[in-house]
Amino acid sequence: MAQLLRDQFSTLLTQVAIFEGFSLEELQQYSDKAIGKSYTKKQIVYLQDEKAEWAYVIQRGWVKLFRETLDGDEAVVDILTTGQIFGDTAIFNDGCYACSSEVVEDAVIYQIPLSVLNAHITTNNKLALNMLHNMSYFRKKQTRELEHMKVQNAPQRIGCFLLQLYKPRTGPSALIHLPYDKILIAARLGMQPETFSRALLKLQHETGIRIQGATVEIDDISVLTDYSCSSCSSTHPSAEC
C-alpha cells in the first residue's frame, strides 16, 4: 500500500471501536498487509461458514450481515457503515464466519488479515479488553432487539429504529434520512415489506411524524420515545431504544 493510503487507512482504524486508544504507530502493523477495495451494491463480501482469512473495516457505504435458512428465508443480523469492523469475531468461531455479508450501498472496504489481529489479541491485553467492551455492546444491542421482537409491535419497532438514526442535537425536532431501502429496513426489523409500509402509515397517524420517500420529519422526538419505548425495559426515554 502506498504511504498516503496507509496513513489514510491508519486514521480510519483509529475510529474503529476495538482500536480505541491505540496510536497510529501501533496500528501500522495492519496497514502493511491491508487491502482496500471498492464494492457495488449486491456484492457479497463473504459467505457464512466460509474459512475466515480477513476482518473488514468499512470506510464508506453500508454492509448487511445476514443468515440464510434452508428454505430461503433470511434473517438480517446487522447493517453496518463507516468505521465499523466485521468478520473479526470469526476468531472465536472456529475460524469461520458466523454470517454472510453483502454490500447494500456502494462501499469502500479495507480488509486486514485475521492472523495479525489474532496475534495482537494474545499479546496485547488492551486490545482484548477493547474487544470485550465492543462485544458486550453488541450483546446488549441484541438483547434489546430480542426484547423488542417479543414485546413490541411493528409500528413501535419502526419508531425505535428511527430513534437509533436520530443524533441528538439542539431542539426536539429532527430531519432523518433513511440510509437504505425500506425493504431492507423491514428485513432488519423482522417484518415483511408490506407490513413495514402499513406500519409506517400507522406510526405517522399515531405520532404525527411525516414521511416523504426516504425523508422523515419529526417535530418532537419525545412523542416517538413515548410511543415506542413504553414497552421497553430501557430507562425511559432513551436514545438507546
Place this chain on the structure above:
Amino acid sequence: MAQLLRDQFSTLLTQVAIFEGFSLEELQQYSDKAIGKSYTKKQIVYLQDEKAEWAYVIQRGWVKLFRETLDGDEAVVDILTTGQIFGDTAIFNDGCYACSSEVVEDAVIYQIPLSVLNAHITTNNKLALNMLHNMSYFRKKQTRELEHMKVQNAPQRIGCFLLQLYKPRTGPSALIHLPYDKILIAARLGMQPETFSRALLKLQHETGIRIQGATVEIDDISVLTDYSCSSCSSTHPSAEC
C-alpha cells in the same frame, strides 16, 4: 470461608467457562472473598440497573435472567444452571447489571467480588480471552435465537428447545425431563402459556414425540431436527439448534 468449602468452591470454579484452564491455585484468590448462599424459588438475586458488586456462580438450581418493561411485560433473556456465571458482564456495562435475576428452582449460589474479577482481567490476558470466547458463544446463541423468533413458528421453537436439552448418547432415542415450569419455558421462547400448551400438542402430533407432565419421550431425535431445523440457517442437523 472454611478450607473445606473453599476447596469445594474452587472446584466449582474450574467448571466455569471463563475460568477454563486455570489452576486451583490461581482460583484461590476468589475463594478468599467468596460467599455461598442458599436461595428458594422466586428469590431475586439482583435487579436491572442496580450497582453491581458481585458476579454469581451457580452450584445448584436454576436462575432466570430477565428484563421488565414499563407496562409489566417481561422478556426472559436466559435461564442458567450449575457451573454458569452471571452478572460478570456488568464490568462492561458501566458497573450496572443489564438484567434482573430471579431464582426459579431452589439454588445454591456463590458470589465473588467484581473488583477481584476486574483486576484479574486487566492483568491476565488468558482470562480476557476466555471471556471473549464465552461472550462470543452467547452472542452466537442470541443471534440464533433472534433468527428463530423471525423465521420459526411456536412448535418449531419448542422443538429446538427440546433439542438443546438433549445430551447426545447412544442411540437416537431420548428421555428428557423439563427442568422448570412450562410457563417459564413459554416465556423463554417468547410465547404465551396457552400458545405453548397448544403448540406442544401440535408438536406431538407432527413428530410423534410423547409428553407426559414434565417428561418427554423421543423415539428418534432426527425427526425433531428435521421438523425444527428446516428453517434454521445452522448446519443441519445440529445439536446447536
Place this chain on the structure above:
DNA sequence: CGAGGGTTTGAAGTGCATCAAATAGTGTGG
C-alpha cells in the same frame, strides 16, 4: 381437604403474512 398456582381448553379478536396487483421510481439503451 381446601387454597393456590400450574396447565389445559374454548371462543373470539388482532396483527402480521401472504398473494395479487397497482403505482412510483430508477436506470438503460435507443
Place this chain on the structure above:
DNA sequence: CCACACTATTTGATGCACTTCAAACCCTCG
C-alpha cells in the same frame, strides 16, 4: 430525451398464528 424494463413501494383482500379473556381442570402442599 424518451420509452422500456426492472425494482421498490404501496394497496387490497384474505388467511393463519398467536394473543387475549374466560373458565375448567389438575396437582401439590400446607
